[in-house]
Amino acid sequence: MxxxxxxxxxLNTIIMKLLEENGKMYGYEITQKVKIITQGELNITEGALYPALHKLEAEGILDVEIERVDNRMRKYYKLTESGQKETINRLAELEDFIRNMQSLVNPKPNLEF
Amino acid sequence: MxxxxxxxxxLNTIIMKLLEENGKMYGYEITQKVKIITQGELNITEGALYPALHKLEAEGILDVEIERVDNRMRKYYKLTESGQKETINRLAELEDFIRNMQSLVNPKPNLEF
DNA sequence: ATTCTATGTATAGGAAACTTATGTATATTT
DNA sequence: AAATATACATAAGTTTCCTATACATAGAAT
Known part of the structure; x- marks a missing residue:
């Protein structure tokens, strides 16, 4: 990345969050969206993205819907019901993770004096 | 973990930050410290920790110093000079990462209207 | 005309990080 | 005597990701 x-x-958490927010998206759209949001700092490669999407689909987290736009194929992904529940868990984990990392990097001074 | x-x-960033903060630490001490700071949420396994320490040492990021305490071996690690410089970079990367993840999870509303 | 860039999906091969399980050894607690 | 805590170590396997490559259409540049 x-x-x-x-x-x-x-990556999985990012995909799921974007789909929760936007309803449905296709792979290429996800890469571009992430690039914009992170101001070019995070580039998701196809070699990471497509296997991840396929796996999430196989796990029942995502549903796929194929469309043709300008004679080009698009595979739109959206969260299933269980995917929506799982997304809530993943986002909670992400918040815990960020909080823990901030505790490690920016430790509170010891207040026992 | x-x-x-x-x-x-x-993991590498966590190790380097803790060493920057505490001067020198040994492996087991790192696992316990992380457990306390994250209130039990993050448990660093030995299978991850020791290979990571050895690699950082091989890369010249860490120096090692063996001591015997209570007839048990301890290998104290501390940052080398180049390790200290590298730690600054790693922490900047971590801040970027956290900022990017927060942008993805908590997007700013579109202000163009 | 042809080549490059953008759009769009896909996979094979390999690198890196981590988990699980196991091993060794001493000290303390039950 | 057995379990737990302290302390380090590694082998085998899994997962995640990157690089490279492939196919295909559309538009822009040369």
């Missing part, structure tokens, strides 16, 4: 290893493990 | 995949890729 970038030079930093930190994004490892966050 | 835990059930969440999100921590993947953050």
């Amino acid at each position: 970038k030079n930093s290893q930190l994004y490892k493990g966050s | 835990k059930n969440s995949q999100l921590y993947k890729g953050s």
Whole structure:
């Protein structure tokens, strides 16, 4: 995704959050959206994205719907019902993760004096 | 480290930050410290920690110093000079990462209207 | 005309990080 | 005597991701 290893493990959560927000999206659209939101800092590669989408579909998190636009194929993905529930869990995990990382990086001073 | 995949890729940064803060630490101490700081949410496994420490040492990020305490071995690690510089970069990357993830999860409303 | 860039999906091969399980060894608690 | 805590270590396997490649259409540039 970038030079930093930190994004490892966050792709599924990113995909699910974007789909929760936008209803349905296709793969290429996801890569562009992420690029815009992160101001070019995070580029999702196809080699990561498409296998991830296929896996989420196989797990019943996503549904797919094929369309033809300008004579080109698009596969629109959207969250299933269980996918919506799972997204809530993932986002809670992400919040915990961010909070924990901030605790590690910016530790509170010891108040026992 | 835990059930969440999100921590993947953050171990090196965590180690380096803790060493920057505490001067020198040994492996087991790192696992316990992280457990306390994250209130039990993040458990670093030995299978992840020790190979990571060895790799950081091989890369010249860490120096090691062996001590015997209570007849048990301890390997104290501390940042080298280049390790200190690299830690600054890693922490900046972590801040970017957290900022980007927050932009994705908590997008700003569109202000063009 | 042809080549490059953008749009759009897909997979094979490999690297890297992590988990699980196991091993060794001493000290303390039950 | 057995379990737990302290302390380090590695082998085998899984997962995630990147690089490279492939196919296909459309538009822009040369």
